[in-house]
Amino acid sequence: MAFKKLLPPLNEALERLEVTSPTEFQKKVLPKIKGGANFFGIAPDGAGKTTAMIIGTLQKLNCAQFEDAPRALILVKDKAAVLALQEAFERFTFRMDLRVYSVYEEMHIDTQRSEIFAGTDIVIATPKRLNKLFYLNGINLGSLKLFMVDDAEFLSNPKEFSFMARIPESLNRCQYAIFSSERHKRMERMQELFMPNAQFIEQKS
Numbered sequence: 001m002a003f004k005k006l007l008p009p010l011n012e013a014l015e016r017l018e019v020t021s022p023t024e025f026q027k028k029v030l031p032k033i034k035g036g037a038n039f040f041g042i043a044p045d046g047a048g049k050t051t052a053m054i055i056g057t058l059q060k061l062n063c064a065q066f067e068d069a070p071r072a073l074i075l076v077k078d079k080a081a082v083l084a085l086q087e088a089f090e091r092f093t094f095r096m097d098l099r100v101y102s103v104y105e106e107m108h109i110d111t112q113r114s115e116i117f118a119g120t121d122i123v124i125a126t127p128k129r130l131n132k133l134f135y136l137n138g139i140n141l142g143s144l145k146l147f148m149v150d151d152a153e154f155l156s157n158p159k160e161f162s163f164m165a166r167i168p169e170s171l172n173r174c175q176y177a178i179f180s181s182e183r184h185k186r187m188e189r190m191q192e193l194f195m196p197n198a199q200f201i202e203q204k205s
Contacts, residue, residue: 003030003055009063010055013092023048025203030056033146038176038195040187043203049179050085050150054092056177057146061121065097068119069143075127075164077154079104085124085150098122103139105129113138127163134167141167144174152180161186168194 003014003022014020022030025047032039033056043049057072076082082102089100103112103125109132116123116139123130123139133139147168155161168176176195178187183200191198 006055006059007063009096010058010092012095013058014055016094017091019051023052025049025201026052026055028201028203030059032199032201033057033060033175033177036175038198039178039201040183040195040198041177041179041201042181042183044181044205047203049181050088053148053150053177053179054089057089057122057148058092058096058098060146060175061098063093063096063098065099065119065121067143068117069140070101070116070120070123071143072122072146072148073130073141073144073167074122074124074146074148074150075130076124076150077160078126079106081151082124082126089122089124100124103129103133109133109136109138127160127167131163131166134170141171144171146175146177147171148177148179150179152178152186153182153184155186156184161189165190165193 025043029041029052041049061071076085082104086100086102099120100122101116101120103123105128155164
């Protein structure tokens with residue numbers, strides 16, 4: 001079964017990348033992203049979690065840049081994960097004008113601040129550096145539509161979880177989506193803090 005009701009630029013990207021049909025996990029998750037539901041997407045490696053996140057994000061942002069403040073924020077474990085996810089996004093956005101920007105500790109924070117304020121649509125960040133940028137007024141999250149975490153197992157680290165959890169306290173209403181290969185106790189804490197009605201979408205191994 002082919003992907004349903006995607007924007008033409010996204011259909012073109014899928015055709016170019018020879019992605020012809022959604023996985024079972026993607027069939028469950030993509031309608032949730034489109035509909036604005038908060039959820040935990042739990043599935044083993046190879047289920048298509050990251051691709052679902054990319055497709056859902058691009059569709060949600062209409063495959064086009066808009067103003068200057070980021071509309072999607074994705075948190076990942078470290079610099080390597082940031083750069084890998086940026087590369088994955090750019091394979092899809094090759095012919096779109098969406099702006100994807102990476103945020104991690106090794107880059108000078110003043111450079112990151114100025115480049116973010118120059119305009120971006122999607123920010124991929126480590127929690128520690130994003131938290132520092134936010135509290136230095138180095139990023140405007142007032143237009144955020146999507147707050148996501150990819151491969152969220154790293155949030156079992158108390159420090160990483162603390163960095164991540166501080167951000168929703170200051171956000172206006174937006175959609176939350178957490179992707180992981182397994183359930184863990186931090187998810188219960190996220191439900192208490194900022195995802196009280198979140199759904200669990202699970203696919204077993």
